[in-house]
Amino acid sequence: MHMAISQFNxxxxxxxxxxxxxxxxxxxxxxxxxxxxxxxxxxxSCKNEEWRYTPVNNLFKQAFLFSDNKAAINAAxxxxxxxxxxxxxxxxxxxxxxxxPSLSTIRSANDEIVVLCMEAASAxxxxxxxxxxxxxxxxLYVQDGVHALNTSFINGGVFVYIPKNTxxxxxxxxxxxxxxxxxxxxxxxxxxxxxxxxxSLQLVEHxxxxxxxxxxxxxxMEVVVAGNSVFEYYKVQNDDASANQVxxxxxxxxxxxxxxxxxxxxxxxxxxxxxxxxxxxxxNEAHMYGLYLLKGNTHADNHTLVDNREPHCFSNELxxxxxxxxxxxxxxxxxYVRPHAQKTNAYQSNKxxxxxxxxxxxxxxxxxxxxxxxxxxxxxxxxRLDEEALFYLRxxxxxxxxxxxxxxxxxxxxxxxxxxxxxxxxxIETLIxxxxxxxxx
Amino acid sequence: xxxxxxxxxAVEGKEILKGINLDIQPGEVxxxxxxxxxxxxxxxxxxxxxxxxxxxxxxxxxLGKDMLELSPEERSREGLFLAFQYPVEIPGVSxxxxxxxxxxxxxxYHGLAPLDAVSFLKLxxxxxxxxxxxxxxxxRSVNEGFSGGEKKKNxxxxxxxxxxxxxxxxxxxxxxxxxxxxxVASGVNKLRNKNNAIIVITHYQRLLDxxxxxxxxxxxxxxxxxxxxxxxxxxxEDQGYDYIKEAFGATTI
Numbered sequence: 209m210h211m212a213i214s215q216f217n218x219x220x221x222x223x224x225x226x227x228x229x230x231x232x233x234x235x236x237x238x239x240x241x242x243x244x245x246x247x248x249x250x251x252x253s254c255k256n257e258e259w260r261y262t263p264v265n266n267l268f269k270q271a272f273l274f275s276d277n278k279a280a281i282n283a284a285x286x287x288x289x290x291x292x293x294x295x296x297x298x299x300x301x302x303x304x305x306x307x308x309p310s311l312s313t314i315r316s317a318n319d320e321i322v323v324l325c326m327e328a329a330s331a332x333x334x335x336x337x338x339x340x341x342x343x344x345x346x347x348l349y350v351q352d353g354v355h356a357l358n359t360s361f362i363n364g365g366v367f368v369y370i371p372k373n374t375x376x377x378x379x380x381x382x383x384x385x386x387x388x389x390x391x392x393x394x395x396x397x398x399x400x401x402x403x404x405x406x407x408s409l410q411l412v413e414h415x416x417x418x419x420x421x422x423x424x425x426x427x428x429m430e431v432v433v434a435g436n437s438v439f440e441y442y443k444v445q446n447d448d449a450s451a452n453q454v455x456x457x458x459x460x461x462x463x464x465x466x467x468x469x470x471x472x473x474x475x476x477x478x479x480x481x482x483x484x485x486x487x488x489x490x491x492n493e494a495h496m497y498g499l500y501l502l503k504g505n506t507h508a509d510n511h512t513l514v515d516n517r518e519p520h521c522f523s524n525e526l527x528x529x530x531x532x533x534x535x536x537x538x539x540x541x542x543x544y545v546r547p548h549a550q551k552t553n554a555y556q557s558n559k560x561x562x563x564x565x566x567x568x569x570x571x572x573x574x575x576x577x578x579x580x581x582x583x584x585x586x587x588x589x590x591x592r593l594d595e596e597a598l599f600y601l602r603x604x605x606x607x608x609x610x611x612x613x614x615x616x617x618x619x620x621x622x623x624x625x626x627x628x629x630x631x632x633x634x635x636i637e638t639l640i641x642x643x644x645x646x647x648x649x
Numbered sequence: 650x651x652x653x654x655x656x657x658x659a660v661e662g663k664e665i666l667k668g669i670n671l672d673i674q675p676g677e678v679x680x681x682x683x684x685x686x687x688x689x690x691x692x693x694x695x696x697x698x699x700x701x702x703x704x705x706x707x708x709x710x711x712l713g714k715d716m717l718e719l720s721p722e723e724r725s726r727e728g729l730f731l732a733f734q735y736p737v738e739i740p741g742v743s744x745x746x747x748x749x750x751x752x753x754x755x756x757x758y759h760g761l762a763p764l765d766a767v768s769f770l771k772l773x774x775x776x777x778x779x780x781x782x783x784x785x786x787x788x789r790s791v792n793e794g795f796s797g798g799e800k801k802k803n804x805x806x807x808x809x810x811x812x813x814x815x816x817x818x819x820x821x822x823x824x825x826x827x828x829x830x831x832x833v834a835s836g837v838n839k840l841r842n843k844n845n846a847i848i849v850i851t852h853y854q855r856l857l858d859x860x861x862x863x864x865x866x867x868x869x870x871x872x873x874x875x876x877x878x879x880x881x882x883x884x885x886e887d888q889g890y891d892y893i894k895e896a897f898g899a900t901t902i
Contacts, residue, residue: 600737603697604751604807605725605758614750618741
């Protein structure tokens with residue numbers, strides 16, 4: 209029973225079983241396409257440039273099993289992993305990739321947010337067309353077998369809709385919980401978030417594990433942002449070393465809108481984040497931030513993409529990393545400026561500090577510019593702590609460890625301060641201060 | 650208070666200080682002058698405890714303790730203060746939080762309870778007025794985007810907050826216009842008393858006009874080649890360092 213998931217028969221059997229057991233015209237079609245891609249593309253190895261530093265194929269050699277009915281996450285566990293103020297906001301709980309309505313709570317009024325199981329949404333006359341038009345569009349950009357594997361198994365996912373002119377919805381906290389008490393788990397959460405015109409949403413996604421076995425969360429969240437809307441996305445990865453994940457947050461700006469993303473990675477196993485922003489209309493604005501503060505053997509790979517398809521778009525990107533012990537960081541930032549996308553402003557910066565001899569980082573900015581009237585810049589640095597600043601602090605009586613912590617906190621804070629939800633920002637500040645053993649006074 | 654005996658120090662294997670002797674008593678102001686490359690800043694760095702400077706011979710006693718055994722932070726807590734020639738910009742570290750941390754680390758070292766927020770703010774306000782520093786600067790990150798004059802004022806403000814026993818002003822006058830120099834010098838003068846001492850490292854007479862040193866030492870080629878009273882500085886200002894070089898150049902190796 210415990211075979212590597214790359215054993216083809218296992219996945220094929222599971223796929224056939226799903227198509228038969230949960231037939232749905234739309235989903236069957238999307239899943240079928242995904243499965244075809246999975247079969248042809250296969251699992252990428254390090255020879256694939258996009259996966260050069262993240263050996264995701266190693267995960268496929270392990271005996272992960274698809275979710276079954278043994279998962280037993282209760283409200284008390286959810287409570288133990290809650291973020292501050294989450295209990296007064298909207299909460300969606302996924303266990304092993306499956307949305308759990310019984311553990312989830314929507315506290316906003318009905319006309320401010322709609323949350324449906326994807327199967328229900330596809331059968332709902334109000335939303336069927338949206339689903340049909342937008343579900344699976346990330347496959348146009350991410351074409352590897354890992355992404356396709358999620359698409360092959362869309363099941364138990366969720367559809368979130370923010371109606372037109374809804375500005376005051378409570379923040380939405382999404383908890384991805386892996387229950388690995390019984391066996392190693394492959395979880396494949398899937399969601400589609402749709403902000404109609406002049407809507408706003410703050411979405412926070414948080415990961416947690418119950419159990420000691422390994423997990424592999426292979427997630428896709430697709431977000432569609434219509435004109436005059438504001439979307440803020442916060443990802444908090446502070447999970448066990450046994451928790452591996454590949455996730456794609458694919459945000460499409462289909463009207464002139466504002467997007468702000470902050471990805472915070474503090475611990476975990478092998479982590480790959482794809483954060484994509486597709487600017488499909490003129491005048492879009494996006495801000496992307498990331499902090500990876502790593503120790504032990506944690507591996508965090510942030511791949512970002514900004515696709516400027518139309519003129520007059522603005523994007524600014526800042527990712528910062530601190531690697532200790534044998535941790536590894538990867539940053540790959542792609543910016544496309546299409547021939548038609550004149551007057552694009554696109555900025556990107558990646559800064560890294562290595563704290564130990566064994567820690568490594570690979571950073572690769574990639575700008576592909578096909579328009580001539582644009583302003584684009586990128587830069588990356590890899591270094592150690594500023595010795596001169598360290599000496600300055602020590603010369604004032606601050607001991608070396610505390611001085612180091614102060615400098616690292618300052619370095620991290622450039623990203624953390626971009627979290628616009630106060631309680632979440634303070635929570636992250638505390639986690640970082642504790643991690644750095646920073647004394648407060 | 651400070652006794653430097655036959656200090657030899659090297660950077661990357663190159664000997665820069667070649668036997669410095671200097672005794673400083675409480676209440677005294679000593680000026681150390683000398684041409685570029687004579688070892689002035691090296692002496693300041695050795696006293697502050699920069700690790701890249703290797704002391705190869707000699708001893709330094711500070712308030713009865715073997716200073717060379719102390720880390721930079723311990724020297725500071727014992728009462729040493731180096732006003733940097735080039736104060737470092739530290740983005741993201743708030744000036745106020747930095748000074749509060751420094752002050753409380755020093756208090757902890759001396760067995761005192763940390764200052765509470767109210768007492769700290771009161772002390773800040775008092776010292777701000779003393780050294781004429783703009784409050785707005787202290788709400789910013791340490792030295793970030795400060796002008797040259799603002800950075801030096803911030804050094805003197807930190808000196809005022811930490812109340813050191815021995816202060817080293819390492820070319821604090823460099824890069825200052827006349828007004829900033831006057832403010833910085835007057836701040837230092839207000840902080841002088843019979844219990845503390847100051848070492849002023851400088852090329853020029855103008856800061857000494859304000860500080861009126863008790864002793865002036867000329868450092869040349871890693872040694873103190875001449876010591877005197879403040880009149881010696883005037884002679885140097887008048888004649889330049891050439892006469893020092895002529896008189897002592899031949900004796901150097």
